[in-house]
Structure formats: structure tokens, C-alpha cells
Amino acid sequence: MSITEDLNPEIEREFAAPFAGPNLPTTPEGGEVSGSGSAWRLIVRSFFDNKLGILGVTILVLLLLFSFAGPLFYHSDTTVATYNINLPPGPGHPLGTDPSGRDVLGRLMTGGQDSLIIGIISALVATIIGTLWGAISGFFGGAVDTILMRIVDVMLAIPTIFILLYLETIYHPTVLLLIITISIVSWLTAARLVRGETLSLRTREYVRAVKIMGGGRLRTIVRHIIPNTIGVVVVQATFTVANSILLLATLGFLGFGLAPPAADWGSMLSGGVNYIYDGYWWLIYPAGILIVLTVLSFNFIGDAMRDALEVRLQRR
Amino acid sequence: MVGYTIRRIIQSIIVLLGVLVIMFILQSLLPNPARAIVGVHASPAVVHAFIVQNYLNKPFYFQLWHYLYEVIWQHTLGTSYKLNESVGSILKRDAPKSFLLVGVALLISIVVAIPIGIFQAVRRNKASDQAVTGLSFVLYAMPTFFLGELLILLFSEYFHLLPAEAPQGSTVGQILAQPTGLILPIATLALVNFAGYSRFMRSSAIESLAQDFIRTARAKGLSERVVLFKHMLRNSLIPIVTLIGLTLPAVLTAGLITEFLFNFPGIGSDYITALTSQDYPTALGITLIVAVFTVLGNLLADIAYAALDPRVRY
Amino acid sequence: MPLLEINDLHTHIRLRKGEVRAVDGVSFEVNVGETVGLVGESGSGKTMTGMSVLGLLPTGGYMPRGEILFDGVDLTKLSQSQMRKYRGNDIAMVFQDPMTSLNPVLTIGDQIAETARLHLGMNKTDAEARAIEVLSLVGMPNPKERLTYFPHQLSGGLRQRVMIAMALTCDPKLLILDEPTTALDVTIQAQILELLEDLKDRLSMAMILVTHDMGVIAGRADNVVVMYAGRVAELAPAKELFQMPYHPYTEALLASIPPLEGAIPERLYSIPGLPPDLSTDLVGCRFAPRCRYVQDRCRVEEPPFETPDGYPHPFTCFYPVSAPDRIPVKIVRRDQALSKTGREAIIELDHVVKEYPVTKGALVQRKIGTVKAVTDVSFSVYRGETFGIVGESGCGKTTTGSMIVGLEDVTDGDIRFKGKSIIKDGGHYLKSVRRDLQLMFQDPYASLDPRMRVKDILSEPLTIHRMGTQRERDVTVARLLREVGLSPTAADRYPHEFSGGQRQRIGLARALALQPDVIVADEPVSALDVSIRSQVLNLMKDLQAEHDLTYIIISHDLSVVRFMADRIAVMYLGKLVEIGTEADIFQRAKHPYTHMLLDVVPEANPEVELAKEHGTVRGEIPSAITPPSGCRFRTRCAYAQDRCAEELPDYTKFGDEHYAACFFPMANAPRFAEAEAVS
Amino acid sequence: GSSSSTTKSSSTSTSTATTKVKGGTAYFAEGPGASPNYIFPLTPSTNFSVDNLARFQILMYRPLYFFGVGNKAELNTSLSLANTPVYSNNNKTVTITLKKYKWSNGESVTSRDVIFWMNLLKANKSAWAAYVPGAFPDNVVSYSAPNASTVVFQLNKSYSPTWFTYNELSQITPLPIAWDRTSLSQPAPSPTAANLPDTTTAGAVSVYKFLNAQAGDLSTYATSPIWSVVDGPWKLKSFTTAGKAVFVPNASYSGPVKPSLSQFVELPFTSTSAEFNVLRAGNNAITYGYLPVTDLSQKSYVESIGYKVNPWIDLGFDYWVENYNNPTYGPLFKQLYFRQALQHLVDQPAWITSFLKGYAVPSYSPVPLAPANPFADANSKTNPYPYSVTAAKNLLTSHGFKLVNGVMTCESPGTGATNCGAGVSRGLALNLNLQYANGNTSVTQEMDAYASAAKQAGINITLSSASFNTVITNAAPCTSSQASCKWEMENWAGGWEYSPDNYPSGGELFGAGSGSNFGSYSSSTANSLIAATHTSSNPQAALNAYQNYMVKQLPVIYQPSPDNSISLISSKLGGVTQNPYLNLTPETWYFTK
């Protein structure tokens, strides 16, 4: 889990100048309104004020290009094993070959596809489950809340890796399975977070206003509660991607990653770590650095996004 | 307070029961461990005997019930399939060592993260803050095992300064007798945790610094030091305490990896061994004790929270 | 030599983008024993001026120009460590919100003693003794015991006393008070202001009183500094200023306050537009875009801050207001025909009770008591009238309003709308009349979904009630916006793109969308600046006339209620203590509580304020969980007798529509009756 | 591979003659997660492991017959407690004469001690790991001790003497009469006392219960009055439950080779890399460790810090299993041509050189080539199905398969010589799953290489990895209707080790319905050949017939058998032999100057 997202989000108290508009006598009585765009546009704008955020997006784009567009330009057969094992970087193999004689660079690309797909999709799934769970729990309260949150407590009391290892022992790790298992353990934080948000949103005047207008619960949840948790949720989702990729790496280390010829960076790294004394650096550092970069970029993005959201909150 | 504690304990017991239910459901999905336990050479009769003896042919709720019976009436946690020991005695032997490792690392990371976080908050967006931020981001982005391997490579392999292996021994005393061996595992774990805590401490301190009462304190003419350490510190510690409670599972997970990596004779290594050898009672016992400690940790965090924050009274 | 002399002070704050000129050439002086009031709209630089004196600027803040001479020493030249010797010692400050301004995790004893130890070099015991001393000075009951209390264990009023005690610890020569009573109830406000007055005299201090409340200034300040957009607009002795303001801004501010006595104007003056953004370059007079008297010169040339010949005090204006020009008060007495005869009671409350359970525990919730939020309240509201509910914080105003619109269930009793119970039939009737009962929320920030465009916000009630087609809804939205005085372009904007007043207009438009019969407005303007407040109040009045609305206005601000309401209910601790027409309440109030409220509201008239008898407020509001027996007000009532504790007073009729629940009704009229009504 | 490794290992015992010093402590690294935890020689299946038996119990409690001479897989007559058994009565009577050994409590090792073992075993056979119904001790009709040094077994039928000695008598460990009791508070009984509890079945059950319970209390191993009675060269000095065992010489050891070391220590490790980290760090924390296969390139480094690199080869062979009862592919696996095709894709020499750096023995047969043993015949020494993608392809195409979208697909079903074979339906494409045990890079490499080769032959193999235990659990014998019968190929990468069934006859491996026949291989020829190895009075002839058949028939897919471990032995340590049954004999070790 990301440590920072759970409690009070960091508040970078940037001063937000009070809203101002031109004050011409000819304006309507209530004054003129100047547009600064939707909340989202504002967020995007303040997001790009953040240097680390830009760096994060840049890294991520590069990683995506590397993994998904890379194979279009760099052709290598990463499915067939050869006996040219553990070759150091050289002609034909810019990053050498792995213990099964496959090209490391090519494998890093395909491994990147799997790692990113697993990381991103499982974070998405986890976030969706967590959001619904948290919103329902928080909105209905009472017994529903108690039961749903106890389940979360129970799951939280078991360290993630414990549940993961159990699940992985049952099935052969495939991309789908890894997505499912990582999702299963990753939705908890989102659920807690969204519940907290919902509890406070529930008492907001604009939510009460729906009742005054005669709107029902469904409308309240769908039109008002969930859209207003989106910001928090998106930030959380970003951190979840980072954590999923770390989890995936750890799983790989413990031998529960994707089986060859499929690859994920975590398994590649942990496979390479076996050769730590042999000076086969090309088996270790490229994968390691890619993992660190990916996690880093998502953390940067998440952090910048949270700050951007805070700015918006301040302006409200 | 007493009433609150009692209620929290009841709640914790319910959570632990939930943990057991989940674990037993998961276990019932796992392949029958009998063949793996008795080995390639064993005859089907032996396999069958093992199954019957360990109720592996019974539904999970029966097994759960039996386990509760063992826990409550027999005060054991079952017997390891592989280790010829009761799970209780494995835990009694190895859990203290693990909690030593995790505890010391946690303590160090907190003790270091708090002043650094405050320092960063005070020097916000200055070069020094950004340097520490960068460092903690990178540490945070590193898989634990990778960090550990790099430390081994650097300190044992390259400089020959520190042993690559944790101390061996069955008691905490024996572990403590070889302090150099503890440095790398503790450092690995502490660095991983430090990253998260310092980040959070920084935000928490920034938030506290923006509070009105800090302005009041300054308006009294107090020096910055007093403002920071008397007025701000306790307020920014409050969220950290809860955070520590919440991150316990993550810390324990990192502990598991660290133990495995450094051959530390604790429950983390036991857990991985147990799981790969399908020694379910041991794995379950360890999960349970970890859950107990997580729940307990959260309880303590809540109590510490109340101690730090006079507004909270249960 | 004045104690404090500020000359051409500039305080700027560097931001990531640009710079805010928060204080832009401010000069005034403060003498020993004198109170200088600093008034102005939000953002005019009042706080920043005060903080500049203490040298406590926000990150990025600096003072590029000007001097602050304190006892002859220029504070702007001092280093932070030299400044620290003054802070809390010679110059002390009291901040607005005592809850957030006190450290929640330290005892108040500790927080007070800290200053004594630091500046007076006292040891622990002496410092504690000093803390007890200053706490008794500010009238803290049982000061010794309270030393170990934490801020949250004290009520708001007591907390503010702690803040003041803390400021007084080192016998400061200058006390800066930044909105010291804004967060408090009028009754508590009166107590605190009296205390300050008293202390100032006793300790011969000088005070700077920062506030946006003209009433507070009127009674407490010797000199008043009116600030606008970082500059001083006008500086004058209080009496002079209120009698004859020269700066159009001062005039406008005064004119936009609803009067507490005399004739009730049909409309209030309101200043159009908003204050300028201080981070932009400002040319000419800063008030020019909003000024009634603006000339071309004002737009290009900045008027100096000086006392022109023939004028008694300085101001910053080329074209000062002259007596004949003054904003006319449109005195249209309210239609006297608005009596209940021939009018239908649209809302009727019948012995309504609301109790909230107080629970404890996370897993198993245990009830440990009930909050008696509303107890046995009955009244009727007639079609087309404006009904006001006033009372101190926590007296049950909001709860009553929420029950009327069906947002809260009643615990007991009945509420009828157009003669039919909205409670009894399981909500069926309520559902069908839902759209006729609308609520206008207090907080314009919180009541609009930040993720929706205004057009969606306004058409949402229509969508829910399946009213009209998409096109028709769009038309309705445009009409609503026009009605509340917003341009049609507003429809495509998000709430965060509006100012507070504009948002409140949107809130009002939403309440109107369903063409309701009744609108309950809970503190509709308490979050707004005076200038904006009058805009919204005027608008509400206009709309009422146009749509034949019935308003129920909830406010703790008596002047607002007086301006708006035909009839007024006074609540105290969940009970309705007095009800009557505006005149009944303001001129013929019978209940001691009503008297107390009326006595303490500050009025923007120094003469009235200075003539006021002090010390009418006693004690604090008791807990709503264990309210006093008999008459709930008896614990604070000067006339209470044994009977009040034993029996519950019934309502006594004093006029056509005038009732009060008191055994010993007041024979004299409240103070306001004395001033002759101009009609 | 094979020849080089044999020579390598033989060089060990004849290490350079240097000055022998008495005393010193040797540290032996236990395998990852494999530390001793059961001391009682009558070991239940959960604890029946090399770590408990060959590397722990045997140091203290000597078996009746000791196996392995140096690095040769043979009966070791000199280290055995008894002389070579004498078979008579048409191989139905076995007479055993004991040598003169002494227990550490001063009592002699007598025929009564063997009877004690037999009594316990008979009464508690189901608790014993090696028990197979019908086999030992069921096949012993009666046993008796005519005198203190003689034991006589009457068997229920004629058995091959070699088989019986290697597989059945090999399981016997004489137990001291001091153990013949049911509580710790009882005094140790006298060996001559009558009516000792083990003489009745009920008594034997309670003695077993008691001893098993004692064995469950790991913390008392070093201090128990029970376990301290030993007849082996070593005595336990201390034992931690984590698996660190410290041995000191048994002063009253009466056998031929007496320890020279003053202490022998076994150290536990969580992983091979943990072990290697420690070893590399130097400071002689490990005298006798091992080199993880992934770190083979570190050979010269470890040599530079004072270790000799010596492979330790055990008697066994390596393979993976196909599921003959798989509902889809089972019928195909039953076709010899298909098995041949699969076997042709295993490039044993290349795998051994590339992935195992030579530290492996090719497997062509259930009777291994190395270590040196008297069992393998010429037929087991050459691979009849060498690596050849074309051969594999040809086998498929000549049996009705055709490439469809790059995958071989059955086009001509039927039972004729050029058809796919019985039960193989048209359109069956060769998309197979192969699961292998993870944690071992060389296995991963091999499987990768295999899948690549198979792909070239038009066989699409989907690899997956799982823990050893998962693989072995998945590879359970099943019938085709069972849901658990979906598995196709499972490779637990451990093959089969001939220990404690020291005779490579594969009785439990390939017999129809036998316990370890995971793939449910079934052939009546094989059954009768196996039976012959158990009963024939001409053991070697029967064994030859059996291995010739198994080499050709491919009941499993053979793969290179990696050396049990690549030992790293401190160059200061002499006298080391690496027993093919993995028995540890530190009594022969000594330090040199």
C-alpha cells in the first residue's frame, strides 16, 4: 500500500487568490462570472504546475512507448529459448540474453506489457470494487456499514502477501490470475477511503439538497456521492498501480510470477538476482530500474494529482 | 476507557474469527497437501492415513471448528505437518525474533522519519527537502528484496563490512549476541518503512504548521524550536500513530521478505517454508499470530491516539 | 508620542505566480488607552496589517516599504529574534477562532504559563500563579481548576477568554484583536467585548480591534480605520465616522447594514461587484469600479490619503460624499395589512419535539442520553409572510427548519402543510408536496455540488420531478438565472467559479426552480460579507413579492431578521420563548431572554452603543442534554424566582399575535422602543 | 557430463596427503528448509527424509546394513552392524549374524535389539513411512533370535536376495532396550529382562507412542536419557528447534572408523542463496557447503577462498510424468511413438553443458549410470532417443499428424501403423500443458528449451511453474473421469532417489496401481518384469530385462539428473566421501594443516 494516501491527504497550502472578476457597472446585479473551466481542467492545470507530476507523466509515457511501441521497432523472438544463455550485451543483443537464451531487451518490452497491464488493470478493478464497497458502506451506514467494514478489517488483518501466496498456490500464475489476485488484495484501502469520503459527503448540504428536491438514494449515490469521490479515487488508483507493480515484483521474487516465455519485470528481476554475484548486471539492473521507474512515475503522478485536487478543494 | 477497550477487544476477536474463516476457506481451495507432505515414495495407504488423521477429508467448517476446539480447549495451534512440532512452539520460538527484527526496524524508521519529516516541512520545497523527497520516493519505489540484495552486494560483497546473513539461533538472546548480522536486515526494513513514514510525517507537519495555533504560538514570541517541538510535534504525531497501526500488515510483509532474504530464523522464513511445503497448520498459525499482532497494533495505535490527543476520550 | 505609529506600511506576499499586495500603504496611529478599530470587507488587509505589526507574515511575506514605530522603535527593521521579545510581551494578539487558535493537545494552563515563563522569566509555580491570576482577570470561573483543562473542554466563550488571558499574561502595552468575537454568539460577544473594554481601562493598554462588524466598532472604538483593498479608505473618530462618512465606501458599508431601530427600509443599499484582486496592478482609485460617485479621474489617478481642507479627518477620495448626496433610505413601511386575518396558515407546528439520541461506542451503540434539540414548539406561518426564527447557537433553529421541510423526522407532535400533516401518513403527502417546501442553505460553498455545472444544478430538481422537456428546462434555467441576477453565461460554469454571494444566488435559484410555496432559509447570509449580504437580502425580498413566497428565515442576526420578517419567533434551548410581530418583538418584548438578546446586539451607531447599559448577559447556555427544569432560561435570568424552576411557564397572550412564556414578563419596553420611529 | 562428474567425485577421497590434525569443528550446511526434526529411527512419513535419516539419525543410530562404499552404491559390509545375510531355503529364510557393537550405555548390540525393532514395526507398521502393504514386514512370516548374535527371518515366499537385502533389510535399525519403556520416569529396562512391553502388540503400541511423543519434543533431543543411548560414532551435544545440531564423538563407539573431529555442526538455511551469501562472506562459517547451480560461475571465486568444488551424486534418475489417464491426451500418451517424439525433444547433452555446467548425469533409464553401481547394464548407457527435432516430427507425421497453423494435429485417427492410435480423435491438436517446480533456474532453462524445441516440432507446450509441492500434488494418479485428472505433464524436478529402497528396481514406480506411479503407466510386460526383479533368484538378469524394457518403452520422459548438490568443501577438510545414498559420515573427516 502507499503509506501516504490513507489518512489526511497532504495539504500543500498554496494560497488561492480569491475569486475575482471585472466589476463593470453594466454587469448583471450579481456580478459577472469568469470562466476558468471545469474542475477537471483546473486540476489538470494545477497538475502540470507540479514538476514531479510532469516528470511522472513523462516517465510513464516513455515506459508505455518502450513496452508497447518498442516491439514494433525492435524485433526479437522472446518466446523461443536458445542455448546462448546469459550472454553479455553485444551485437544482436543490446542488453544481453537471459538464462534461457532469450533477448533481454525484447523480454523487457514484453515483460513491460504484462507488468503494466497487470498493474493498471488490477488497480482499476480494485478501485472500482473498493469505491462501490466504500460508497455503499458509507452511504447506508448502520448494519450494512458494520458488516462491510468488518470484512475489510479482516482482510486488512492478513498481510497482503499472505493472501496472495495462498491464491497463487492454487492456480498457475497467468496474467488474468495475477490481475484477479492482486485486485482481491488491493481494494481494501480504496474501500476505506471512499467510505470515509462518503461519510462526510453524506452530510454535505448539496447531498441533503437532493432530498429536499425529492431525489432518491440512487440519484444521490450515482449523481452526487460517487462523482465527488472521484478525485480521491483517482489518486488512490494511481498509488494502487504503483503498489500492484511492487506486489507483482515481490510475487516474482517468491517464485509466483508469470512462467516463461511470458515475462513480468518482477520475475525477471528476481531471476536475475540469482546471478547477483556473477556480474550479470543486465539481468538485474534494467528490470530493477524499470520497476523503480514505473513505481516512481505512478507515485509522482499520484502525488501531483493529490496536490492538484487539494488546490481545487482550497478554491471551493 | 475500560468499556471502550473491552468493546475493541470483542471487535478484535470477531475480526480474528473472520481471519480464520477466510483462511480456512482459502485452505479448502488449496490442493490436498497429503502427497506433498508424505513424499514421492509414500504409498497411497500412507497418504490416505495422513488425510484422515488431519481431517483433510472433512469440509472446511469442520476443520475450522476443530481448529477452534484446539485453540480454545487444547491451547495449541495444531501440529506442523512437516516440522514435528506444535505450531505453538514454533511460534513461541520464532515469533519473538521476528517481532524483534520488525520492531527494531520500525522503531528506527519512525525515530528517523519524524525529525526528517519535520525538517522537510520546515524547509519545504528547498533543495534539501527535495533531495530527501527524491530519496524517499526512490526507496519507496524499490521492491524490498531488490533493496536488500543491493545492500548485501554493497556491504558484504563489495566492502566486506557486514555479514550477508542474519544471526542464527533459536532464542532472541542468541540473535542479539551477533549484532553485526542484524544490521543489514534491519537497515533494509527500516529504509523501506522510512520512505513512507517520512513522506507522511512531512505532510502531517506541513498541515500542522498551517494551523492557527502555530500562529498563536509564534505570536507569543516563542522560538521556532519551541514552536516546532512543543506545539507542532504532538499534533502532527497524531495521524502518524494511526498510520503506523494501519501500515503494520505492510511492514510485516516487508519483514517476511527480509527474513527470507537474509535467512533470518523468524516466522517470516517459516511462513514461506511452510507454504512451499504445504505445511498448512504452520502457515495458518503464523497468519493468525500476524493478524493478532496487526489487530493489537491497531488497538495500541488507537490507545496511543487517545493518549496523544486529549480530544479523544473513549 | 503615540504608542504605535504605522507609516505608509506595505506588506506584500510573494506567490509562485506574482505577488499579492495585501497591505498597500497604510498609515495610522494608536495611543495609549485608545482603541483603534480596523474595518473593511473580507480581504481588505485588516489581518495582514495586524500581523505586520507582530512581524508574523505568511511564507513569502515581506514589508518592502513603510515603518511601524512602537515606542519609537521601528519594528520592520528588527530581526526575528528581536521581534520575539515583543511578541506576547509588549504586543499581544488575540485571534478570531479560539478553537483553532489554541493548541488542542496542551492544557490551557500550560499555554498561558508558557508566555509567563518565556517573557517574565518565571519558574513553573510562579507562571502557574500568573496563569490563575490572568484567568480570574478575564472572568474564568474556578481558574485554578481550569488550568488542567484542554481547550475542547471549554465553551467557545470561555476559550476566547483563555485566548485573552494568554494575551494579557505579560501586561502588553498593545493588544491586537483579530475578529475576537466573530465566531461567538451575540450574547457571548457582548460579554467578551465588555471584558475587553474593562481590561483596557484597568490595564491602560492600547487596542487594535479588527472586525468587519460596524456595530462592534461603533461601541468599542475610539478611532476607526476603514480599509479597502489594502489601503485606508477613511480614518476618523468613531462618532464622526458614523455621523458623516466622506468616503463613498464607508458610506456604502454603513448603508448596507439593516437597521435595528427606526423604520425598516424596503431595500438595502448594496455595493455592486467585488473587491479587486490585489495581485494585479491597480490603477486609479480602487473603489472606483463599485463607486456611485465615480468620475473619470478616479479611474486613472489614485487619490491620496489626506485630510482635505475643510474636512475633519483624512480619507482617500477625490469626490467625498456630501450630506445631500447621501444614499437615501427608501422608507416604505411594510404593508400593515399583513396581519393574519383572512390569511391561511400554510405551515403549522403542533407541539413539535425533536430529540437526538446521544450514543457512544463503535460496535455496540449505547444510548447515553438525548439532546433535546426542540421541545414542544408550536406556531403557524401564514401564506405570503416572512417568519423569522432567532436565538442563540444550538437553540434548535436549524432543527426546526429541517423538520418543516421534512428533512428531519419529528420525535413527537405534528407539522401540517396547508392543513394536512406531512408526518402522519408515512410521507405520502410529503412526497406530493415536496416541491412546495424548499430549503435555502446557509453555506453557499457546501450546498452546490462542485462537480456539476450550474445548469445541471438548476435543472436537477426539474429532472427529478420530470418537469418539462430538456428545452423547457433550459428556458427555465435561463429565467431563474435572470431572476437571481446572474448572466446567462453562468449556466455553463461550475460553482467554484463564483463568489460567495453569487453562489448564494444560485442556491436561491435552485430553491425557486420548483416554484415552491414555502422557502426555509437557514442563515442565508451569515457566511457573506456585509456588502454582499444586502444584495442577497434585497433579492430575496424581490423574489418574494414576485412569486408570492412564504419565507421562514432562520438567523442569529437580529438585524437581518428584523429587516426581513413580519413575525418573529424567539427560541431558547429548544423552546419557543416568545413570538410576535416584528414590532411586538423589537418594541414590546416581554420575555427577559428577548430583552437580553436585543440589549446586546451591537448597533452601528456609537451613540446608542455608548449609552448601553452593560452587564445584562449572565452565564452560559446550559447543555441541551440536561436542560434546566421549569423555565429553561431561568439559570441566566435576572428575574428568576423559585417558581421558574418548579413550573413550566405557559404562553401568555400580550397582543393579537404576541405570546411569551414567562411568569414574570418584562413591564418595560426593550431599549429600541425608545428611539422614535420615523414614519 | 557423466564421465567427467564421475571422475571429479572420485578424486575427493584421495585428496592430497597433508598433515592430519586431530580435533576441530566442521560446519555442514543443511539444504534450504531441510533441517532435521525427527530423531526416532522408526520414522513416520511426514518426517521420512534424507535430512532426518541419512544426515541425522544415522550419525547416532546405525542401521543394521549400511549402504554406500565411498562413492559407490553398494552394501557396505564394514560399516554394517551385521555380516552379509545368508539366504537359504530357496531364498525363504534369512539368517543374520551381528557383529560386536556396543551401545553408549555399555550394553551390547544384540539380536534382541533387532527383535525390538521388528516388534515395534509389526505393531505400528502403518505409522512407518516405508510401509507398503504386503511388503516388509508383512512378508516376514516370523522372526526369531536363536542367540544373542543371530536373527532368523522366515519369509512368505522366495525373494531375490539382492532385492531383499537392499530394500527390506536395509530398513532395519536395531534399537537399544533402554528405549523399551512407556515413560521417562521408568528406569531403563535390562536387556535380559523378560516380558518387556514390546513383546506384546499392545505393549509395542504404547512403547511406540511414548517414543514418538518423545521425538516430538525437539527441545529435549540433546538432553533426553532415551536419545542419548547411541551406537553410532556421534552423540548429540546440543540441538535447536530451528535445526542447528551439534554433534560430539561418541566416546564408546565400537565401530571401525572413529571420529577425528572434536565437533560436527549442522547449520540450517532458508534458501540456497542465503547459504551461499554466508559461504561467500568467508570466515569459515561453513566448512562443508554447497554451490547453487545459478552461481556456478562463482566456482573460481569459491576456490580462491579455500573451497574444493565436488559434485555429490546420489543414486537416482530424473524424469517427468505424463498423465496416461488424461481424458484428452491420455490416449496419445499411451502411444509409444508419441512418447518417443517427446523424448527426442530432450537435448540432454546440451542441457547438461549449458544449464547444469556439467554437474549432471544423463538419464536414459530407471537404473542410473552414475554414481558407480553394479546395477546398470550396457543398454542403460546409450540414449536410444537422442535429441532430434526432425525425428520427433517424423514420428508424428508418420502417425497421422499434420501441421495445422503451426501445430501438429491428428488428421488420420485409427489404430493402424500410420494412424494416430487408439482413442486419438481427428483434430486433436498438440497443445500441451507442462507444469514444473520453480525455485531452480536450471529447471526453468530446461523447460524453456524443451518448449522451444517442441514448438519447432509442432508441439505447443504451455509452461507454468509452481512450488515442488504443488507440482507433486497435482501429479496425483487419477482416473480419467476425475476432475483432478486434467493435468497433462508434471515435472517436480526431483525424479526418483533410490533411498531407502536402495535397489533400483522401481517396484513402486511403474507397476500398475503402485503408489508412486503418478502418471498411471500401465503395462503387463512391465508388471511381470518388475515382479521378477523382486523374486528372481538371478537378480541381475531380471534387473537387466527390466531396465532394457524401460529404456525403450519410456514410461516417463527422462531428463538429465542433476547432481544432488555441488559440494563446497573447505580445502582444509580431508577424508570426505560423498555417499551415493546421501548418508553423512563425518567420522571419516579430518582437518589438515
Ligand SMILES: Nc1ncnc2c1ncn2[C@@H]1O[C@H](COP(=O)(O)OP(=O)(O)OP(=O)(O)O)[C@@H](O)[C@H]1O
Ligand atoms: N498567506 C497568504 N498568502 C497570500 N495572500 C494572502 C495571504 N493571506 C492573505 N492574503 C491576501 O492578502 C489580502 C489581505 O488579507 P487579510 O487576511 O489581511 O484580509 P482581511 O481583511 O483580514 O479579511 P477577512 O475579513 O477575510 O479576514 C487578501 O487579498 C488576501 O487574499
Ligand SMILES: Nc1ncnc2c1ncn2[C@@H]1O[C@H](COP(=O)(O)OP(=O)(O)OP(=O)(O)O)[C@@H](O)[C@H]1O
Ligand atoms: N444530528 C444531530 N445529532 C445530535 N444532536 C444534534 C443533531 N443536530 C443538532 N443537534 C443538537 O441539537 C441542538 C439544536 O441544534 P440546531 O442545529 O438546531 O441549533 P441552531 O439553533 O441551528 O444553532 P446554530 O445557530 O449553531 O446553527 C444542538 O444542541 C445540537 O447540538
Ligand SMILES: [Mg+2]
Ligand atoms: Mg482577517
Ligand SMILES: [Mg+2]
Ligand atoms: Mg443552525
